[in-house]
Amino acid sequence: MSGRKRTVNIASLLKLSLALFFLVMMIFPFGLVLINAFKSRMEIIQSPLALPGSWSFDNFITAWKTMSYHVVLGNTLYITALSQIVLIVFSAMFAYLLVRWNWKINKFIFFMLVCAMIIPFQSLMIPFVSIFGKLGMMNSRTAMVFFYLGFGMPMTTFMYHGFMKGISKEMEEAAMIDGCSYFSCFWRMVFPNLKSITVTILIINILWIWNDFLLPSLVLIKENTRTIPLSTFYFFGEYTAEFGLAMAALIMSVLPVIVIYLFLQKHIIAGVMDGAIK
Amino acid sequence: MKKFLGMIMLIAILAMAVVTHGAPKKVEISFLVTKPEIVTQFRKTFDAYSATHPNVTISTIPLSGQTIYEKLTSLYASGNAPTITMVGGPEFTAFKDKFLDVTNTKFGKAAYDWSVRRTTMNGKIYAVPTTAEGIGIMYNKTVIEAATGKKFDPASIKSRKDLRELLQKIAKTKYAPVQLSNMDWLLGSHMTSILYAAMSKDYDERQKILLQCAKGKFDFMRNDTFNGWMDTFDLLMTYNMHKGAPLGNTYEDDQLAMAKDKVAFWVIGNYVYPNIVGMNPDAKVGMMPYPISDNQADYGNSQITLTHSFFAIDGAQSSKSEQAAAIDFFNWLLTSAKGQKHYIDTLIFTPVYKGFSIQPSNPVAKEIVSYMKKGKTLERMSDYFPAGITVKFGAAMQRYMDGVGTRKDVADSFKKDWLEMSSK
Amino acid sequence: MYEEKTKQKSLGIFALFGLLPLLAFVIVVMIPFISGLLLSLTNWKGVLDGIQFIGLGNYAAAIKDPGFWASMQLTVVYVLFVTILTNVLAFLLASLVTSGFKGQNLCRTGYFTPNLIGGVILGFIWQFIFTRVFVFIGQTLDIGLLAKNWLTVPQTALWTLILVSVWQNAGYMMLVYVAGLMGIDKSLLEASQIDGASSWQRLLRVKLPLMVPAFTITLFLTLRRAFMVYDVNLSLTKGGPYNSTQLIAMHVYNDAFVNQNLGPGQAKAFLLFAIVAAVAMLQVYILKNKEVDSL
Numbered sequence: 001m002s003g004r005k006r007t008v009n010i011a012s013l014l015k016l017s018l019a020l021f022f023l024v025m026m027i028f029p030f031g032l033v034l035i036n037a038f039k040s041r042m043e044i045i046q047s048p049l050a051l052p053g054s055w056s057f058d059n060f061i062t063a064w065k066t067m068s069y070h071v072v073l074g075n076t077l078y079i080t081a082l083s084q085i086v087l088i089v090f091s092a093m094f095a096y097l098l099v100r101w102n103w104k105i106n107k108f109i110f111f112m113l114v115c116a117m118i119i120p121f122q123s124l125m126i127p128f129v130s131i132f133g134k135l136g137m138m139n140s141r142t143a144m145v146f147f148y149l150g151f152g153m154p155m156t157t158f159m160y161h162g163f164m165k166g167i168s169k170e171m172e173e174a175a176m177i178d179g180c181s182y183f184s185c186f187w188r189m190v191f192p193n194l195k196s197i198t199v200t201i202l203i204i205n206i207l208w209i210w211n212d213f214l215l216p217s218l219v220l221i222k223e224n225t226r227t228i229p230l231s232t233f234y235f236f237g238e239y240t241a242e243f244g245l246a247m248a249a250l251i252m253s254v255l256p257v258i259v260i261y262l263f264l265q266k267h268i269i270a271g272v273m274d275g276a277i278k
Numbered sequence: 279m280k281k282f283l284g285m286i287m288l289i290a291i292l293a294m295a296v297v298t299h300g301a302p303k304k305v306e307i308s309f310l311v312t313k314p315e316i317v318t319q320f321r322k323t324f325d326a327y328s329a330t331h332p333n334v335t336i337s338t339i340p341l342s343g344q345t346i347y348e349k350l351t352s353l354y355a356s357g358n359a360p361t362i363t364m365v366g367g368p369e370f371t372a373f374k375d376k377f378l379d380v381t382n383t384k385f386g387k388a389a390y391d392w393s394v395r396r397t398t399m400n401g402k403i404y405a406v407p408t409t410a411e412g413i414g415i416m417y418n419k420t421v422i423e424a425a426t427g428k429k430f431d432p433a434s435i436k437s438r439k440d441l442r443e444l445l446q447k448i449a450k451t452k453y454a455p456v457q458l459s460n461m462d463w464l465l466g467s468h469m470t471s472i473l474y475a476a477m478s479k480d481y482d483e484r485q486k487i488l489l490q491c492a493k494g495k496f497d498f499m500r501n502d503t504f505n506g507w508m509d510t511f512d513l514l515m516t517y518n519m520h521k522g523a524p525l526g527n528t529y530e531d532d533q534l535a536m537a538k539d540k541v542a543f544w545v546i547g548n549y550v551y552p553n554i555v556g557m558n559p560d561a562k563v564g565m566m567p568y569p570i571s572d573n574q575a576d577y578g579n580s581q582i583t584l585t586h587s588f589f590a591i592d593g594a595q596s597s598k599s600e601q602a603a604a605i606d607f608f609n610w611l612l613t614s615a616k617g618q619k620h621y622i623d624t625l626i627f628t629p630v631y632k633g634f635s636i637q638p639s640n641p642v643a644k645e646i647v648s649y650m651k652k653g654k655t656l657e658r659m660s661d662y663f664p665a666g667i668t669v670k671f672g673a674a675m676q677r678y679m680d681g682v683g684t685r686k687d688v689a690d691s692f693k694k695d696w697l698e699m700s701s702k
Numbered sequence: 703m704y705e706e707k708t709k710q711k712s713l714g715i716f717a718l719f720g721l722l723p724l725l726a727f728v729i730v731v732m733i734p735f736i737s738g739l740l741l742s743l744t745n746w747k748g749v750l751d752g753i754q755f756i757g758l759g760n761y762a763a764a765i766k767d768p769g770f771w772a773s774m775q776l777t778v779v780y781v782l783f784v785t786i787l788t789n790v791l792a793f794l795l796a797s798l799v800t801s802g803f804k805g806q807n808l809c810r811t812g813y814f815t816p817n818l819i820g821g822v823i824l825g826f827i828w829q830f831i832f833t834r835v836f837v838f839i840g841q842t843l844d845i846g847l848l849a850k851n852w853l854t855v856p857q858t859a860l861w862t863l864i865l866v867s868v869w870q871n872a873g874y875m876m877l878v879y880v881a882g883l884m885g886i887d888k889s890l891l892e893a894s895q896i897d898g899a900s901s902w903q904r905l906l907r908v909k910l911p912l913m914v915p916a917f918t919i920t921l922f923l924t925l926r927r928a929f930m931v932y933d934v935n936l937s938l939t940k941g942g943p944y945n946s947t948q949l950i951a952m953h954v955y956n957d958a959f960v961n962q963n964l965g966p967g968q969a970k971a972f973l974l975f976a977i978v979a980a981v982a983m984l985q986v987y988i989l990k991n992k993e994v995d996s997l
Binding site: 120149 | 719727978
C-alpha cells in the first residue's frame with residue numbers, strides 16, 4: 001500500500017516539476033518585456049537581462065501621451081466588446097443550423113467556411129478597401145464590428161460546429177414536445193452546454209481582435225478612431241526602435257486583456273470546471 | 279435606398295454649410311510618416327505650425343509595419359490618400375501620376391536642381407527632397423588618435439592606399455580597425471548606391487549604364503569601378519572585428535561599439551549620428567568617402583554619396599484647400615525663418631535647399647554640408663533601381679561576407695537580379 | 703437531424719439562424735475575394751485605372767518561378783515540424799492543467815502568455831535570446847551547437863522559426879484541448895474506471911475518441927497558421943540570412959508589396975490558397991468522419 005502511495009507522490013512531484021518547467025519556459029520572455037519597460041534605450045542595448053537601475057514610470061508616461069492611450073483604449077474596447085457579442089451570438093446560432101439540419105446547402109456552406117479561413121488576407125485587401133472606401137465605411141468603428149463578424153464568423157462557427165455535435169438531442173426533443181421553439185430551445189438547452197468552448201472562443205477572439213493591426217490599419221485612418229496596435233507602431237522604425245517605450249506600450253496594451261482573462265477565469269471557467277475531470 | 283441616402287447626405291451637407299458659413303475654414307491634412315523613428319519630431323513641428331495657423335491641423339498616419347508601397351496602394355484604393363507623404367525612388371515611380379506639380383511653389387524653387395532630378399518629369403517637379411544624408415565611412419577620431427598617437431584629419435585619406443596603411447597601424451593596437459554591418463538595406467541599397475554613382479561623373483552616362491544592367495548586358499567583372507568597390511570591401515572585411523561571424527552582429531551592437539570608442543571605421547550613413555550621440559555625448563565621429571581605388575584622382579574617392587527621400591503632395595484625391603494647406607506648410611517649413619529652425623533643430627535635418635538662414639550645428643551634418651557646397655557629392659543611384667532589387671543585392675553581399683560566395687558570384691547575381699527585376 | 707414539413711418553414715429557420723452571419727460573410731469576405739481573383743487575371747500594378755485582362759499569364763509566371771517553389775518546399779518542412787510538435791506539446795500541457803493540482807489555473811494563464819506578445823516585440827525578444835543568451839551559454843559551457851548565432855546560419859535559422867512558432871502556438875492550442883477535455887462526460891470515465899481500465903487505456907479508448915472535435919480544430923488551426931506564418935518570419939529572420947528562410951507567405955508578400963508586382967503576387971496568393979485549402983480540407987474531412995455523433 002505504502003509503495004503505491006509513494007509512486008503517486010513521485011508521479012505528482014514529476015507532474016508539478018514538469019508544469020513548473022514549462023511555466024518558466026513560457027513566461028520568461030514576458031518577464032524580459034516587463035523589466036525592459038522600465039529601462040532607457042541605452043540600458044536595454046547594453047544589458048537586456050539586467051534589472052533596471054531605477055523603477056521609473058517615464059516610459060509609460062511618454063508612451064501613454066504618444067499613443068493618446070485613453071482614446072485608443074476606448075476605441076479598442078468598443079470594437080472588441082461589440083465584436084465578441086455579435087460573433088458569439090450569430091456564430092453559435094449558425095453552427096446550430098449547420099449541425100441540426102441535414103440540408104445539402106448546409107454541407108456546402110460548411111465547406112465554404114473552412115475554405116474561407118485559409119484565404120490570405122493580403123489577396124483580398126485592396127479590393128476590400130476599394131469597395132468599402134467607395135461605400136464610405138472607412139473610419140467607422142461600428143463598421144469594424146461588421147467586418148469582424150464577416151472575417152471571424154467562419155472560425156467561430158467551425159469551432160462551435162465540432163463541439164455541438166457531441167451534445168445529445170434528448171433534452172431538446174423533450175422540450176420541443178412541450179412546445180418550445182427552436183430558438184428558445186437553442187438558448188435554453190444547447191448554449192449552456194457549450195460553456196467550455198465558448199470561453200475558449202472568447203479568449204481566442206478577444207486576443208485576435210485586440211491585437212489585430214492589419215484590418216484597422218486599412219479602415220481606421222483618422223487619428224481619433226484608431227486602436228491600440230496601430231498606435232504602438234509609433235515606437236518602431238525600420239532603422240531604430242524605441243524599445244523601452246515599445247515595451248511599456250506593449251504592457252499597457254496587454255494589461256486590459258490579462259484583466260479580462262483573469263475575470264473570465266474567475267467567473268466563467270469556475271462554472272465550467274464543475275463539469276470537468278477531477 | 280440609394281436615393282434616400284443621397285437625400286440624407288444632401289441635407290447633412292446643407293446643414294454643414296449653414297453651420298460653417300462665416301467661420302474660418304478648418305482644414306485637416308494627413309501626413310504618412312514613412313520614418314517612424316522621427317514621428318515625434320514631426321508632431322512637434324506640426325504643432326508649431328498649427329500654433330500660427332490655427333485653422334490647419336496635420337494628423338499623422340503611421341506605416342504600421344507595412345511597406346510604403348503597400349500602404350499607399352491601400353490608402354489610394356480606399357480614397358483616403360494622405361495629403362503629404364514621404365517616398366523613395368521606387369514608390370515615386372509607382373505613384374508619380376498621383377502627385378501634385380510643385381514646380382512653381384516657393385519651396386519647389388528653393389530646392390537644389392541636382393536634388394530634384396529624380397523627381398522631375400517633362401520639366402515639372404513632383405516631389406522635393408527631405409534631408410541630405412551622407413553615406414560613406416564613419417570614422418571615430420578618438421580611437422584613431424589614441425591608436426596612432428597623432429592628430430587625425432579625414433582629408434588625409436585620399437584613396438584606398440591611405441586607408442590600408444592606417445588600418446594596418448590600428449590593427450597593431452588594442453582597438454578594432456573596422457566593423458561591418460550586415461543589414462540588407464545597408465549592403466543592398468546604400469552601399470550599392472556608391473557603386474553605381476562612382477561609375478561615371480556624367481548623369482546621362484550613368485543612366486546608360488543602368489539601362490545596360492536592366493538588359494543584362496553589363497559586365498561587372500570587367501568593370502574597374504565594381505572591382506575597386508569590391509577591393510575596398512575586401513580590405514574592410516580583412517580588418518572586420520566580426521570576421522569570425524560576420525552576420526552575427528546587430529545594428530544596435532554596431533552603434534554601441536562606435537559610441538563607446540571601440541572601433542575606428544564603420545561603413546554607414548550620418549543618419550545614425552543622433553543615436554551615437556544619444557549613447558555618448560562626447561563621441562567624436564565624422565563621415566568620409568568610401569574609396570574606390572588607390573589613385574586619389576579617381577572619381578568617387580573624394581566624393582560622398584548623398585541620399586534623401588522625397589516629400590510629395592497628393593494631387594488626385596485631396597481637395598484644393600487641402601493641397602493649398604500642404605503647400606503652405608512646406609513654404610513655412612523650408613522658406614520661413616521659424617519653419618527652418620524646426621527643420622534643423624526639431625527634425626535634425628540637413629537642408630538640400632537654397633536660402634537657408636541657419637545651418638545645422640552638429641559636426642557630422644556640417645561635414646555633409648561642406649561636401650555639398652564643394653559639389654563633391656555622388657548621386658543616390660538606388661532611387662533609379664527597380665523595386666525590390668536592393669533586397670537581392672543585400673542577399674548577394676551577405677553571402678559574400680559569410681564566405682559562401684566569391685566575387686564572381688556577386689557579379690553574376692547582380693547581373694541576374696537586374697535582368698529578373700527589370701523584366702517584371 | 704430535424705426535418706421541416708414545408709419549404710417555407712425551412713426558409714424561416716434558415717433566415718432566423720443563418721441569414722445575418724451569412725450576409726456579413728458574403729459582403730465582407732466573398733465579394734472582395736472574388737474581386738481579388740479577377741484582379742489576378744490582369745496586369746494590375748497598384749492603380750486601378752487602365753488595367754488590362756491578361757488571362758492566366760500571372761499564374762503561368764508564378765508556376766514557372768523557382769523562388770515560389772523553393773519557398774514552398776521550405777514551408778512544407780516547417781509546417782510538418784510545427785504541426786506535430788505544437789500539438790504534442792499542447793496536448794501534454796492541456797493534460798497537465800486539467801489533472802487537478804494546486805496552481806493549475808496559474809499555469810494555464812502562464813502557458814497562454816506567449817500569445818499576448820505580438821510580432822515585432824516577440825521577434826526582438828527571441829532575437830536577443832538567440833543572439834546573446836544562447837551564444838553566451840554556448841561559449842561558456844563550450845557547446846559547439848550553441849556557440850554560433852543560430853539566426854545567422856541558414857541550416858539553423860529555420861529551426862529557430864520552428865522553435866518560436868511551437869512556443870507561441872502551444873498555449874493557444876492547449877486552450878482548445880482544455881475545452882475538449884473538460885467537455886468529456888465524467889460518467890464515462892468513471893464507468894471505464896469501474897471496468898478496471900488503466901489510465902493509459904482510458905486515454906486511448908475513451909478520451910481520445912471523444913477529443914476528435916478538438917483535434918479537428920487544432921490540427922486545422924495549426925496547419926493554417928503554419929502555412930500562413932508571416933509575423934514571426936519577418937521579425938525573427940526577415941527571410942535571411944540571404945533569403946534562406948523565406949517562407950511562402952513572405953515570398954508572396956514580398957513579390958506583391960516589395961517588388962511591386964501586384965498581379966503576379968495576387969496569383970501566387972491564390973495558388974497558395976488552393977494548396978493549403980486542399981491539405982486542410984483533406985484533414986478536416988478525415989477527422990470530421992471520425993467525430994462521435996451524439997447518441
